Amino acid sequence: MSQIDLQIGYKIKSKRRSLGISQADMAKKLSISPSYLNLIESGKRKISVDLLLKVANELGIEISDISKKTDTNLYQNLMDVLGDNLFEDLDITNFDIKEIINTSPLIAKALIKLGDNYKKKNQEIVSKVENISGKFIDNQKNSFPGEVVSDFIQENENYFPKLEEFANKVFSEIQNDNRTSYLPLCEYLSKKHKIEVKNVIPDEKKPFTKKFDPTKKTFLLSDYLTLTTKKLHTASQIVHLEANDILDEYLDTFKFPSEESRKLSKVALLNYAAAAILMPYKLFYKECMEQRYDFELLQNTFATSFEQVAHRATCLQDLNMKGIPFHMLRTDVAGNISKRFSLSGIEIPRYGGACPRWNIYSAFTAPGKIHAAISKMPDGEKYVCIARTVEKGIAKHGMFKSLLSIGLGCQIKYAKDFVYTDALNLNDKNTEVPIGVNCRTCDRMDCQQRAFPPLHKKFDIDLNKRGISVYVAD
Known part of the structure; x- marks a missing residue:
């Protein structure tokens, strides 16, 4: 039995059961015996192309969904x-x-x-x-809520069509020359909800980003924020007031381990819908196609930030207007991953940092510049990866700002549609950067940057010899 047969068999059985179809009834529809179907679902028999087509038709799914690689x-x-x-x-x-x-x-x-x-x-x-x-915080319910958010986003492939529909309706009311500006957002809150948006400079001892007072009908925004961030928060407030039922509908489909992780996921959905108001799907998709995902140009077109544009680019999953399947992650200088999502097929570690050869880390050496590279995984898959740093913090002289790096990429087969490949020689293997996921799961024994031995390979320390790293003798 092969991995592929096991995988296909499980997916057929899983879909059949979810539709409430018995094995006997399914076998009858396929004109095969129940015992033969049982062997297929157990991965003990290969399935012919003709039979696979019949199965896909009966279950109402695409063949690609049945036969695609391991998640x-x-x-x-x-x-x-x-x-x-x-x-x-x-x-x-x-x-x-x-x-x-x-x-x-x-x-x-x-x-x-x-x-x-x-x-x-x-x-x-x-x-x-x-x-x-004894003065410790009980983290029993608060640990790893960010990981849960990533799982929730990944399960939905970062695409929420009902929020897209809602955002499009709001955009149609406030747009000016097919764009979303800050003042129309404020006016929308004022006219529709009698809420006054105030831009204030917070007390340095008690800084804040935003404050909404439903009693006083005021929405305070810190002047320490950039205009692009103010726009996002204002749009987010509109979503919170008008689309709460839609948010809860999506959240109810997922089993959250704690109330904190559910609330954090709700924040993610608020920001998703807010970004959809600033960069409505159809217009954003059109610009991405025409400009080949030139994020710097898209920033100017929609008056948004680099991170907002990069994140929005990963949301283009409408089957009728489908964008490049990207992966995206965000990390700090210590390697802590605070955002992770992948449709490209690249693996992003759940715990700890990623491979130090990823250009998301080298981007810290030249802040503000976009770094592009061809990255090659141990299994031979190649990806076009870009990375750029962004600053976070209070926009005021003398105040500390944190530096984060945003990484985004896709399979190399989409290179012609991605403007950042123009400066790369896709045919020169010497320009490919061999990477892994992280040291513990990586097969590359010839890596000078290996910090830990691979978990799936045994190694011996030879006191008389040392290879390219302490974990390699030859």
Whole structure:
């Protein structure tokens, strides 16, 4: 039995069950015996192309949905969990992990949830030990809410059509020459909700970004914010007032482990819809196609920030106007990943930092400049990746600003549609940067930047010899 047969068989069985069709009834529709269908669903028999077409037709799904590769995000998340030293003596291989995912993705998700809980409990113990005075915060319900948000966004492929429809209606009322400006947003709140938007300079001892007082009908925005951020917050307030039911409808489809993670996911949806008001789908898609995703130009076109444009570009998943399937992540200088999402197929680590060879890290060496590279994964897949730093913080002289790096990329087959590949020689293999996901899951033993040994390979330290790193003798 092959991994592909297991994967196809599971997907057929899963979809059949979700539709409430018995195995006997399904076999009858396909003109095969129930026992033969059982063998297919168990991954013990290959399925012919003709039969696969019949199955897809009966289940109402695309063939590509049945036969696509292993879920890379699920694979990487499970790799991160089972890569813990706790499982070191079990010699769990990549094949074992793929088999779990292909035969039972629900079991894989359960293991990931257990892994999250295990790390959360460890974090609680560390907190209690470090705070011997007893003044510690109970993190039982608050640990890793950002990871839950990423899972929620990933499950929906960062596309929420009902919010797109809502945003388009708002845009049609406030747009001026097919653009969204700050003042019309403020006027919309004033006319429709009797809310006054006030731009104020907060007390430095008690800074804030925004404050909404439903009793006084005031919406305060800090003058420490850039205009692009003010626009996003104002649009977000409109969404909160008018589309709360839509937000809850999406949130109710996901099982959140805590109220905090649900609220944080709601913030993500508010920002999603706000960005859709500033950059309405049809117009944004049209500009992306014409300008080949020139993010700097798109910034000017829609008067938004680089990060807002990059994030919006990952949302173009309407089947009738589908954009490039991107991946996106955001990290700080310490390697902490605060945003992660992938439709490109590239694997992004769930815990800790990514591979140091990713240009999202080298972008810190030249702030504000867009870095482009061809990145090659150990499995041979190539991606066009760009990265650029952005500043976050109070826009005031003498105030500290944090520096973050935004990384975004796609499979190399989309290179002709991505303007940042124009300066790259796609045929020169010497320009390809060999990368991995992170050191613990990477096969590359010839990497000078390896910080940890790979979990799935045994190694011996030879005191008389040393290769390219301490973990390689030859």
